[in-house]
Amino acid sequence: MDTILECKSLTKKFKENTALNDVNLSIGKGRIVGLLGPNGSGKTTFIKIAAGLLTPTSGDIAIGGNFVGIETKKIVSYLPDHNFLTPWMTVEGMIKYFEDFYEDFSRERAEKMLENLSINRKSKIKTLSKGTQEKVALILVMSRRAQLYLLDEPIAGVDPATRDYILRTILSNYDGDATIIISTHLISDVEQVLSDVIFINNSQVVLCDTVDNIRDTYGKSVDEYFREVFRC
Amino acid sequence: MLRKLYKHEFASLYRILLPLYGVLLGLSVLTRFVSFLPKGESGVLDFWKGLVLSLSIMLIVSIFVVGSVVIVVRFYQNMLSKQGYLTNTLPFKTYNHIICKLICGVVVEITNVIVAAGSLLIMLGTKKGLTQIWNVIKGSYIAFRESTSTATSIVSIIEIAIIGVLSLISGILMFYACMAIGQQFKNKILGSVIAYFCIYAVIQVISTAFITTVTVLGVGIPEAWVENATITTVSQGFIIFLMFVQAIQAVVYYLITNYFLSKKLNLE
Numbered sequence: 001m002d003t004i005l006e007c008k009s010l011t012k013k014f015k016e017n018t019a020l021n022d023v024n025l026s027i028g029k030g031r032i033v034g035l036l037g038p039n040g041s042g043k044t045t046f047i048k049i050a051a052g053l054l055t056p057t058s059g060d061i062a063i064g065g066n067f068v069g070i071e072t073k074k075i076v077s078y079l080p081d082h083n084f085l086t087p088w089m090t091v092e093g094m095i096k097y098f099e100d101f102y103e104d105f106s107r108e109r110a111e112k113m114l115e116n117l118s119i120n121r122k123s124k125i126k127t128l129s130k131g132t133q134e135k136v137a138l139i140l141v142m143s144r145r146a147q148l149y150l151l152d153e154p155i156a157g158v159d160p161a162t163r164d165y166i167l168r169t170i171l172s173n174y175d176g177d178a179t180i181i182i183s184t185h186l187i188s189d190v191e192q193v194l195s196d197v198i199f200i201n202n203s204q205v206v207l208c209d210t211v212d213n214i215r216d217t218y219g220k221s222v223d224e225y226f227r228e229v230f231r232c
Numbered sequence: 233m234l235r236k237l238y239k240h241e242f243a244s245l246y247r248i249l250l251p252l253y254g255v256l257l258g259l260s261v262l263t264r265f266v267s268f269l270p271k272g273e274s275g276v277l278d279f280w281k282g283l284v285l286s287l288s289i290m291l292i293v294s295i296f297v298v299g300s301v302v303i304v305v306r307f308y309q310n311m312l313s314k315q316g317y318l319t320n321t322l323p324f325k326t327y328n329h330i331i332c333k334l335i336c337g338v339v340v341e342i343t344n345v346i347v348a349a350g351s352l353l354i355m356l357g358t359k360k361g362l363t364q365i366w367n368v369i370k371g372s373y374i375a376f377r378e379s380t381s382t383a384t385s386i387v388s389i390i391e392i393a394i395i396g397v398l399s400l401i402s403g404i405l406m407f408y409a410c411m412a413i414g415q416q417f418k419n420k421i422l423g424s425v426i427a428y429f430c431i432y433a434v435i436q437v438i439s440t441a442f443i444t445t446v447t448v449l450g451v452g453i454p455e456a457w458v459e460n461a462t463i464t465t466v467s468q469g470f471i472i473f474l475m476f477v478q479a480i481q482a483v484v485y486y487l488i489t490n491y492f493l494s495k496k497l498n499l500e
Contacts, residue, residue: 051321055495073323080317082499088247100236101322 002029004148004179005050010059012045019045021203022059029147030176032193034222035183037200038230043183044081046200047152050181051078064147074103077146081153081183083133087126091119091136098140109173110143117165131158138166142173149180155189163189187223197222199229234328241336244310248302249295249340253347256291260354263288267355288355292348299344303337304407308424312415316499326494330408330486337404338397384464391471398478405485406431412492415499435481 003026010023020042027033035043048054049061052068063072085094091114098105114121117135125133138154151170155163163186171193174180184190197214199207206229207214211222218225263284269277310319311329319329353362377385410431414424 053317053320053497053499070323070325073321076321078317078321080314082314082317084314084317086315097240100240101233 003027004029005061005063005181007061008059010046010049010061011057012042012049012054013057018203020049020056023200023203023205025198025205025208027179027181027196029179031195032171032180033182034187034190034194034197035181035200036185036187036197036222036226038185041200042203043200044152047078047150047181047183050148051076051080051150075147077102077141077144077149079138079141079149079151079154081156083130083137085125085133085137088124090122090124091128092121094125094136094140095121098143102144104145106143106145110139113139113143113169113173131162134158135162135166138169142169145175145178147178149174149178151180151182153184154182155184155186167193187226188221191222194222199226201230234324234332237322237324237328237332238336241306241332242339244306245302245336245340249299249343252291252295252298253343256288256295256347256351257354259284259288259291260351263355285355288351292351295344295347296341299340303333303340303404304411307333307408308411308420311493312411312420312499314499316497320493320497320499327490330489330493333408334401334404334486338400341400341404384468388468388471391475395471395474395478398475398482402478402482402485405482405489409485409488409492412489416492416496439477 005025005027007023007025010020010025011018012020023042023046035046037043045054049056050063050068052073061068064075066072086097089097095107095110098110099107111121114136117132117139119128119132119136119139125136128136141149141151149170154170155166158166167190170180170182182190182194191211194211196210197207198205209217214220214222214225220228263281266277266281266284269281271278309315310333320326373385376388406428410427411420411424413427414420414422417423417426
């Protein structure tokens with residue numbers, strides 16, 4: 001299996017709290033991976049480290065054979081769980097911004113998605129509703145022909161119809177050999193699109209397997225199995 | 233690609249300042265225009281003349297205030313708030329962002345000086361007035377040159393200009409360093425303010441201790457230099473010392489900012 005992301009003994013500590021503890025992972029190319037776990041389990045910390053926003057306390061993480069840095073940022077497309085858009089800019093301005101800094105950005109893709117959603121490119125970001133801003137952010141991130149997409153809670157806080165659109169957008173806008181890591185706790189919504197899942201709890205990876213294996217081994221859906229593992 | 237980083241930075245900073253420059257220059261022209269109007273008997277015209285002039289002066293002051301605020305707010309929003317999620321994942325090193333923001337900030341401050349000078353010239357610049365200003369500058373230079381040599385006075389002027397730019401750089405970097413430290417706290421703005429006062433206090437303590445040691449105790453000054461000291465050598469020594477202090481401060485603030493943003497970024 002060709003690997004896109006590999007981490008060894010990855011640990012991240014914040015003062016007294018350990019957000020990630022000795023995480024070892026290997027994620028292959030062309031997979032859609034669900035990073036699943038309860039709130040505060042370390043999902044966002046893992047994604048932030050992979051995106052280059054946090055530095056690990058110890059251990060290594062490599063993406064596409066390089067340690068996190070400029071080279072990995074060129075091939076990673078990251079959707080944070082916060083609205084990163086510049087309020088005073090227009091949608092067109094944000095497209096130009098992405099076009100200027102990411103060589104793999106496809107304007108054609110972005111324009112097509114904006115048209116499908118009837119989002120006016122001349123609109124200022126601050127005049128758009130929260131939901132529309134989230135859609136614009138997703139469109140920008142998915143318009144890159146990246147090798148690894150890191151999507152942190154892409155469907156949290158949106159209505160079910162938008163959720164479907166987002167999942168369709170994700171599926172129809174990535175190249176076959178690219179990998180997508182989706183962090184979420186809304187498992188039933190994403191289960192249909194996942195090829196692998198990683199369960200993360202109390203800062204540690206407790207399971208890393210394919211969706212098919214989980215269904216075959218435990219005779220349950222990922223959602224049902226998750227509920228069993230993380231029962232309070 | 234680095235050029236595009238500068239393009240977006242300038243666009244963001246001048247987005248607010250360019251309209252302000254336009255208003256200031258327009259108001260300066262208006263001030264000049266009303267100054268040609270005859271003196272009114274009722275005093276109403278004089279009131280309006282005074283008002284337009286006061287507004288122009290207030291606007292000159294405000295472009296410096298707004299300019300500094302825009303530089304600080306831009307850094308905070310673009311690097312440390314939600315926009316930081318995008319900025320810090322662009323394919324650049326952290327120092328690329330810091331240096332880009334610093335250079336653009338310095339250019340903005342220099343533009344402010346040029347626009348303010350231009351505005352004053354439009355408002356008050358008569359042939360007679362300009363000749364007087366020129367004579368004052370020329371007179372000062374001649375007096376300065378007579379106390380030293382021509383070469384020394386030219387070097388001193390260049391050195392003073394360098395000190396001005398260096399203090400601008402260290403001033404901007406000090407704000408960056410305060411924000412970089414402040415983002416470690418839960419309340420980032422309060423954290424930045426506390427960091428500012430702490431850094432300010434440290435600088436005061438160090439400079440007081442240093443000046444006391446050198447001037448009162450005379451530590452570090454060779455006796456031969458003291459014996460042969462003239463006004464020129466003392467002033468030259470002081471200028472070089474100031475340059476050195478500003479440069480050291482700028483380097484320290486830069487290192488603090490770069491460390492916290494690359495190793496301790498906290499965007500929550």
